[in-house]
Amino acid sequence: MTEFGGVPFSTEDAVLDSRRTDRSGSAVEGRPEAVLLPRDAADVAKALRWATSTGTPIVPRGAGTSLTGASTAGTGTVVLDLSGMNRIVSLSAADATAVVEPGVITADLDRAAATVGLRYAPDPASHEISTIGGNIATNAGGLRCAKYGVTRDSVLGLSVILADGTRIETGTGTFKGVAGYDLTGLFVGSEGTLGVVVSATVRLRPIPAGLTTIAASFADAAAACTALAGVPGQPVIAELLDAAALRAVDAYLGTSLAARGSALLIVQASTVDSPGVLSALRPTAVSLEVSSDGDALLHARRSALPAIEQLGRPLIEDIAVPRSRLPEAITAIADIAARWQIPICTLAHAADGNLHPIIVDDPSRPAAAASAADEIFALALKLGGTITGEHGVGTLKREWLTRELDPANLTLQRGLKNLFDPQGILNPGKVL
Amino acid sequence: MTEFGGVPFSTEDAVLDSRRTDRSGSAVEGRPEAVLLPRDAADVAKALRWATSTGTPIVPRGAGTSLTGASTAGTGTVVLDLSGMNRIVSLSAADATAVVEPGVITADLDRAAATVGLRYAPDPASHEISTIGGNIATNAGGLRCAKYGVTRDSVLGLSVILADGTRIETGTGTFKGVAGYDLTGLFVGSEGTLGVVVSATVRLRPIPAGLTTIAASFADAAAACTALAGVPGQPVIAELLDAAALRAVDAYLGTSLAARGSALLIVQASTVDSPGVLSALRPTAVSLEVSSDGDALLHARRSALPAIEQLGRPLIEDIAVPRSRLPEAITAIADIAARWQIPICTLAHAADGNLHPIIVDDPSRPAAAASAADEIFALALKLGGTITGEHGVGTLKREWLTRELDPANLTLQRGLKNLFDPQGILNPGKVL
Structure with missing residues (x-):
């Protein structure tokens, strides 16, 4: 068989070095022998047939944003870099679904959906740099999970190349389906250890109208959680930052959030629920801001990781x-x-x-x-x-x-x- | 080993006959040899150890409301009737979760949740007679799936007795979790062919405030679907009845729905979305009713099956x-x-x-x-x-x-x- 099954590859030092670790910062011994750069599902199948025939360990990789070392690749392994398979194959407003290749950046899909009034709901903090394939591999969550659930809840079906190069289709293009055991759910969260996703049919959601965002400081996290428990309805977002996180954000943004209280709670809710949210938070909050511009109030939350990195x-x-x-x-x-x-x-x-x-x-x-x-x-x-x-x-x-x-x-x-x-x-x- | 592992059982003719078929009306040849009546998980484990040691086929059964013959039991089989394991073990408003045995009637769980302002969302048409265990076995849906998804989306974790009598725990008591492959999802929808669920941890949801229900008649189903496609937001419920269904309902309830139009669409939406829903439906609807009493407008839908049975x-x-x-x-x-x-x-x-x-x-x-x-x-x-x-x-x-x-x-x-x-x-x- 042709080397690497005839799939485009690189063995350049810089490429190999860049694919040996991920955002976890952890590494295994050595570095991969090659980085395969499949262009389509057929290339992935070729790569896996080659890997099976040679017994070569394959490390599937999206953007390498794993925080647990799931994309680390050491001596004797070959990386299957799916980031080049990044087409949004189709997007149907009428069906509220999209078919995407695994290398599509999550936020790009969300933006494409927004052009027809929809959203791709899962929004891990990495959504501007991580891929749908990687999100599927870890069953990624995010801020909006409060309302929409995790990646699993937005994946309807998958095309997967199995270890021996066989392609299978799981699930359906419909919102519901119970034809056989749930292979889709089994692949979601399996971190590339059961098969390689080459296409996903995902569900899109209507963008909710009229959200209100409320940022409330509390004396401590317990008070914030107690107040949150009294909130009516299903918040779209409910984020909490503790005192240490607030101090980091203050140092980074020049704010004085920690001085207000030891915990900051940011709740985004529908306009139906927001009066009740305010009533629930106000009695024990030490300060409270309300805005229809969620981005402004969520800025502290979204700045937290860069702040902590300082x-x-x-x-x-x-x-x-x-x-x-x-x-x-x-x-x-x-x-x-x-x-x-x-x-x-x-x-x-x-x-x-x-x-x-x-x-x-x-x-x-x-x-x-x-x-x-x-x-x-x-x-x-x-x-x-x-x-x-x-x-x-x-x-x-x-x-x-x-x-x-x-x-x-x-x-x-x-x-x-x-x-x-x-x-x-x-x-x-x-x-x- | 003691007969049937020492688990309570019945071999009375009436009991055996009543467990040979299900709501599908289909049947396999003969009838079961016995009906086991486990009182708890330990009884289920005993039953399965006995079945494994004797090679006896086991048919797990809830309320027998399967519409596909999943609970049919013929010659040589033994039915494991879980309807007696019907305790709501715990229900936590603070966690918005409940732990239930498989024989709990779905609507009973929903009513128990309602006492603390929550709902168990999945509501198959059979919810007053079917069990949570049966709902899990088929990944049951219902009217509210439009907003809340299917049973899978409300099941967080399971206790399952495997074929050999071993008990395993899957998932967690938390809303999110990706520790290992998704065994919970694999058991949901597996129709009792992979293991027997003896306990489920389910997610409860806030009861949404202020819903509006709109019933609109259209000249035909295509017009109804086109109008529905223009509806903003995520309806809680969107049910459609075709002309034949409307004629059956009319004959049963003495209404004249079919005369209004060949398709009836019933949409339940939040008060934020309902003005937009009205705007989307009104231009092509031939008649339209709005109510804050969803039950009244949904009565036609809920009467459809008894009407057709006539x-x-x-x-x-x-x-x-x-x-x-x-x-x-x-x-x-x-x-x-x-x-x-x-x-x-x-x-x-x-x-x-x-x-x-x-x-x-x-x-x-x-x-x-x-x-x-x-x-x-x-x-x-x-x-x-x-x-x-x-x-x-x-x-x-x-x-x-x-x-x-x-x-x-x-x-x-x-x-x-x-x-x-x-x-x-x-x-x-x-x-x-």
């Missing part, structure tokens, strides 16, 4: 807990930060109970960040939650996956991997 | 098509009815492109109904849709499943079945 290398963690345990989680995370004497800024998709404790790494004390992260994962499980709400497992949480899942579940997980990829060539060492 | 035994079909193909589907179904000279009344969850063509069986010409059904499934596939939107495959659509799914997909489906149930004792002959 403090050092951020390790972006991702746990979820039952909503009622959110205050307890935020307090416990602050305790962990104090105990390990390491900054941890916490952002939360509060309506979903999904927290991003962002640990600022101290290179002089590498054990501190790792220990703090371990305590955060243990906390999530103790509170009845999960070690990952929307970022996935990758390499960094594999150990913890075995603590979250019971042995019989893990046995089935390994059985699934073996069923789809008996040779173990698809993103080996990730998830399981 | 005409004869209804075969309730269930296809879904891309939304834009809905008018074409309705017209083609009317043509099929005319060609086979058999009444077909069509109800549609119009916002989802999900149609229920209800064929009124003519016992003197059994081939007519079957042929019409076949043409309807072929139509669904021709229009880019699916042979089942929310009722599942059961025994009645197995043949058609092999036409909808490509061979590689089917191979994986069979591999999944074999992985979870290597002896093939779980609801054999269903789905695959």
Whole structure:
């Protein structure tokens, strides 16, 4: 067989080096042997047939924005870089669906949908740089999940190339369908370990009319969560920033949010619900701003990550807990930060109970960040939650996956991997 | 081992006869040997350990409201009747979740949630008689799916007894989670062929404030669909009844809906969206009613099935098509009815492109109904849709499943079945 199945590739040093790691900053040993640059599904099939015939481990990659090492590629592996397959194949306003290649940038799809009055709802913080394929691989979330759910809830069907190069179609182009077992859902969140998505049919949503955004400061996170619990209806967005995050934002933007209160809650709601939201937040808020311009009030939230990056290398963690345990989680995370004497800024998709404790790494004390992260994962499980709400497992949480899942579940997980990829060539060492 | 693993059981004639079929009216040969009546998860585990050790086929059953023969049980099988496991184990307003046993009646859960201002969103037409376990088995839908999605979108985690009696926990109690492959989604819609659900953690939703319901008659279904396409926002409900359905309702309720127009569209929307809904429907509607009492206007829709039952035994079909193909589907179904000279009344969850063509069986010409059904499934596939939107495959659509799914997909489906149930004792002959 032709080298790499005849698929375009690069073995240039710069290309190989750029594909060895991802946004997690973690790396495995060495670097990939080559980076394949498929142009279409046929190229992906050729690459996988070649990989199967040679037993070569393949690391599928979108934009490399994984925060868990899911796209890291080391010695002996070949990267399948899908970022060049970035066409929006079709977009139907009448059906409220789009068919996209995996390399499409998420925000680009959202903008294309907006031209016909629709939105692609999932909006991970990385949406301007991450790809739909990567979002599918991790079942990515975002701010709007409060209302619209995660990536899984917007994916109707997939075209997938299996490990041996066979192409299968899953799901349908319809909003509902229960013809056979849910293979679509199985591929979503599987981090490229079960097959390679070459096309996705996604659901688009109407852009809601007349949203009101309210930013309210509270004495502490517990007060903010209590107030949020009294909010009527389903907020579109409900974001919480803790004191450490607010201090970082203040230093970056020149604001004085931390002085107002130790927690900032930003809620976006429909105009029907917003009077009730105001009534719920006002009694205990120490300050409150209302705007029909959501972007202005969300600016602090969207600036949080660059703000924290000023403090050092951020390790972006991702746990979820039952909503009622959110205050307890935020307090416990602050305790962990104090105990390990390491900054941890916490952002939360509060309506979903999904927290991003962002640990600022101290290179002089590498054990501190790792220990703090371990305590955060243990906390999530103790509170009845999960070690990952929307970022996935990758390499960094594999150990913890075995603590979250019971042995019989893990046995089935390994059985699934073996069923789809008996040779173990698809993103080996990730998830399981 | 003790007979049936020591689980309470019945072998009374009346009990066996009552569990041999389901609401599809179809049956397999003979009747079950026994009906097991587990009281809890431990009983289910005992039953499955016994079944594995004896190689006995087990037919899990809720309320027996399957419309596809998924609960039919014949000679040599033992029915595992879960309707007695009907406790709402917990319901948390703060977390907006509930933990329920599989035998809980769907509407009972919704009413329990309503006492704390929440709803369990999925509302199949059978919600007053069907169980959560059965809803999970078929990934049931309903009227409110337009806004809230199907059962899968409300199930966060499951406790499942596997074929060999092992208990596993899937998913989490949180709204988001991507720790490992999505086993929860795999069990939802699997019709009892992969494992037996003994507990489900479900998501509850806020009850939306201030809904407006609009019932509009149109000259034909195409005009109704065109008008619906112009509706802003996300309707909570959008139901369509065709001319044949309206005639049946008129005969049953003494109304004169069919005289107004050949299609009735009932849209429920938020007060923000309702002015826009009115603007979209009014120009082409031949009559229009607006009410804040949704139940009154939905009465015609909810009466449709009993109305059609007056005409004869209804075969309730269930296809879904891309939304834009809905008018074409309705017209083609009317043509099929005319060609086979058999009444077909069509109800549609119009916002989802999900149609229920209800064929009124003519016992003197059994081939007519079957042929019409076949043409309807072929139509669904021709229009880019699916042979089942929310009722599942059961025994009645197995043949058609092999036409909808490509061979590689089917191979994986069979591999999944074999992985979870290597002896093939779980609801054999269903789905695959």
